[in-house]
Amino acid sequence: MNNTNKEIWVYAEQENGKLAGVVFELLSEGRKLAAKSGYTLCAVLASANGKPMHQELFNYGAKKIYNVEDPRLEIYQNDYFSKVVYSLIEKETPEIVLYGASTIGRSLAPTVAVMGWAGLTADCTELDFDTERQCLLQTRPAFGGNIMATIICPDHRPQMSTVRSNVFKKERVSEHETGEVVDVKIDLSGIKERMKRVESVIEEVNTVDLKAADYIVSGGRGVGSPENFKVIEGLANALGGAVGASRATVDAGWISHHHQVGQTGKTVCPLIYIACGISGAIQHLAGMQSADLIIAINKDSDAPIFDVADFGLVGDLHQIVPEFTKQINALRS
Amino acid sequence: MHIVVCIKQVPDSDKVTIDRETNRLNRAGVPSIINPFDENALEMALQLKDKHGGKITVISMGPPQAEEALRTAMSHGADDAILISDRKFGGADTWATSYTITLALKKLTEPVDLILFGKQAIDGDTAQVGPGVAHFFGVPMITYAKSCEVTDAGFRVQQVTDHGYNVWDVEKPAALTVVKEANSLRMPSLKKKMASKKAVIPVWGVEQLQPDETKIGLAGSPTKVNKVFAPPVKLNKEILSGEPADMVKELIYKLREKKVL
Numbered sequence: 230m231n232n233t234n235k236e237i238w239v240y241a242e243q244e245n246g247k248l249a250g251v252v253f254e255l256l257s258e259g260r261k262l263a264a265k266s267g268y269t270l271c272a273v274l275a276s277a278n279g280k281p282m283h284q285e286l287f288n289y290g291a292k293k294i295y296n297v298e299d300p301r302l303e304i305y306q307n308d309y310f311s312k313v314v315y316s317l318i319e320k321e322t323p324e325i326v327l328y329g330a331s332t333i334g335r336s337l338a339p340t341v342a343v344m345g346w347a348g349l350t351a352d353c354t355e356l357d358f359d360t361e362r363q364c365l366l367q368t369r370p371a372f373g374g375n376i377m378a379t380i381i382c383p384d385h386r387p388q389m390s391t392v393r394s395n396v397f398k399k400e401r402v403s404e405h406e407t408g409e410v411v412d413v414k415i416d417l418s419g420i421k422e423r424m425k426r427v428e429s430v431i432e433e434v435n436t437v438d439l440k441a442a443d444y445i446v447s448g449g450r451g452v453g454s455p456e457n458f459k460v461i462e463g464l465a466n467a468l469g470g471a472v473g474a475s476r477a478t479v480d481a482g483w484i485s486h487h488h489q490v491g492q493t494g495k496t497v498c499p500l501i502y503i504a505c506g507i508s509g510a511i512q513h514l515a516g517m518q519s520a521d522l523i524i525a526i527n528k529d530s531d532a533p534i535f536d537v538a539d540f541g542l543v544g545d546l547h548q549i550v551p552e553f554t555k556q557i558n559a560l561r562s
Numbered sequence: 563m564h565i566v567v568c569i570k571q572v573p574d575s576d577k578v579t580i581d582r583e584t585n586r587l588n589r590a591g592v593p594s595i596i597n598p599f600d601e602n603a604l605e606m607a608l609q610l611k612d613k614h615g616g617k618i619t620v621i622s623m624g625p626p627q628a629e630e631a632l633r634t635a636m637s638h639g640a641d642d643a644i645l646i647s648d649r650k651f652g653g654a655d656t657w658a659t660s661y662t663i664t665l666a667l668k669k670l671t672e673p674v675d676l677i678l679f680g681k682q683a684i685d686g687d688t689a690q691v692g693p694g695v696a697h698f699f700g701v702p703m704i705t706y707a708k709s710c711e712v713t714d715a716g717f718r719v720q721q722v723t724d725h726g727y728n729v730w731d732v733e734k735p736a737a738l739t740v741v742k743e744a745n746s747l748r749m750p751s752l753k754k755k756m757a758s759k760k761a762v763i764p765v766w767g768v769e770q771l772q773p774d775e776t777k778i779g780l781a782g783s784p785t786k787v788n789k790v791f792a793p794p795v796k797l798n799k800e801i802l803s804g805e806p807a808d809m810v811k812e813l814i815y816k817l818r819e820k821k822v823l
Contacts, residue, residue, distance in 0.1 A: 348784030385784035432726035
């Protein structure tokens with residue numbers, strides 16, 4: 230591990246020639262790590278046709294792109310993509326590799342880690358570089374988010390992490406950055422095709438996209454019943470936002486899992502997150518803590534949700550939320 | 563058809579709290595359960611067995627008390643169980659865990675057609691062991707499976723994606739991780755519950771699995787825990803109380819002051 234290449238790689242996940250949003254978030258965070266470590270920030274792009282995506286990768290801070298093209302890389306298939314990424318790692322020996330914790334990343338990263346006896350830390354919420362020990366500090370919630378743990382990887386390289394979307398903010402450097410493109414050929418002809426995608430369906434979920442919403446109003450056990458979610462919807466509509474929910478309410482069948490926010494649901498990053506009747510089992514907090522501003526409404530003034538709130542309203546949500554809706558509507562009319 | 567379901571015994575994380583003064587988990591009295599997603603994997607196996615026959619083996623790696631989770635799985639309908647347990651396996655991260663479970667799979671005498679995992683465990687939430695085992699064992703892996711049907715050559719699997727779903731044809735043997743939307747676990751039967759209590763569950767440790775000892779437990783784990791701490795608490799918070807109308811009025815005033823509304 231002493232002879233590694235001083236590089237930080239971001240796996241540039243793409244589908245149909247479109248880069249995933251999390252790639253830009255990882256590059257933006259990767260720049261900070263690069264500045265602190267002195268390593269070079271690079272993107273790894275495996276696709277059927279990578280060139281049209283290069284400019285955007287440079288614009289978000291990649292100094293170098295490892296570009297692997299092959300018709301077999303048209304759609305994601307774990308056997309091909311893990312072979313590509315692992316071959317590149319073997320050849321170039323980077324220090325750090327970051328992946329989005331998407332369906333693809335959560336399949337690719339563990340496979341690559343096993344192939345190379347590399348350390349992999351899932352769902353990091355904070356990354357930092359320890360200049361003294363020259364290692365990546367990977368912080369993540371554990372035990373359903375009840376505690377935070379900082380993980381290091383002292384003796385194995387590369388150090389690899391996955392990060393969910395919306396955990397880091399994306400920030401473009403400029404619109405005309407330049408960098409180096411390294412074209413790499415990797416022979417995939419020897420890999421037997423063990424699985425074949427026969428269909429890919431994009432579903433229109435009939436809910437406002439939680440990940441894109443500026444305002445999210447979420448309900449927890451304190452909402453009391455499925456019918457009472459109307460109160461939550463009322464405020465979400467008045468604000469032009471989306472409805473979120475805690476795991477308890479989803480498990481109880483009060484609302485569909487599409488609404489679930491938390492460690493096992495969606496990670497969201499709205500301008501304002503309003504938690505109504507949510508105690509704040511940190512499994513939930515892990516999914517919304519990066520909201521710009523958090524408002525908690527709860528009867529129990531000791532509820533842990535108040536620990537992360539900017540504003541706490543102690544009282545009955547069934548009175549406060551309709552009042553909130555009324556005053557917002559009055560303001561907007 | 564021989565289906566192996568890998569399950570993990572976990573503390574019910576909804577009931578775990580943290581002591582803010584010592585930064586330790588209050589685990590006393592917190593019940594142990596089968597990881598909820600592993601229940602979906604088990605039910606998927608049971609449904610495949612209902613339709614096509616065969617045998618279900620459940621495997622768990624953990625301390626001796628994980629045997630309880632295996633007996634529970636048998637009360638729901640699993641036929642056989644194996645516990646992977648040895649002090650030397652302690653402290654394993656997902657890499658070393660994947661390696662160790664794979665050794666157990668290789669030791670099974672009956673050929674395996676399908677290996678099922680829950681999509682992730684609720685204590686670690688890593689979702690890494692399924693794909694890790696699949697690679698070590700040398701079988702194709704499909705994550706986030708919602709359904710699985712038997713085909714001539716293997717399986718047709720619906721995979722939940724970030725925006726919808728994919729349908730895959732995968733050859734057997736294969737490995738899948740299963741999502742909650744797939745199903746919900748049936749009730750245990752009284753007869754099976756009685757039988758599960760008497761079942762003999764073999765325990766496989768270092769002696770039985772003959773691992774490369776540099777690849778197990780803490781020593782075989784590339785990742786180490788550097789520090790554990792309580793989630794941060796916001797300091798500049800404002801707590802309002804009183805009449806709902808007044809609280810809301812004050813809140814809206816402050817939000818507008820901050821220009822977020």
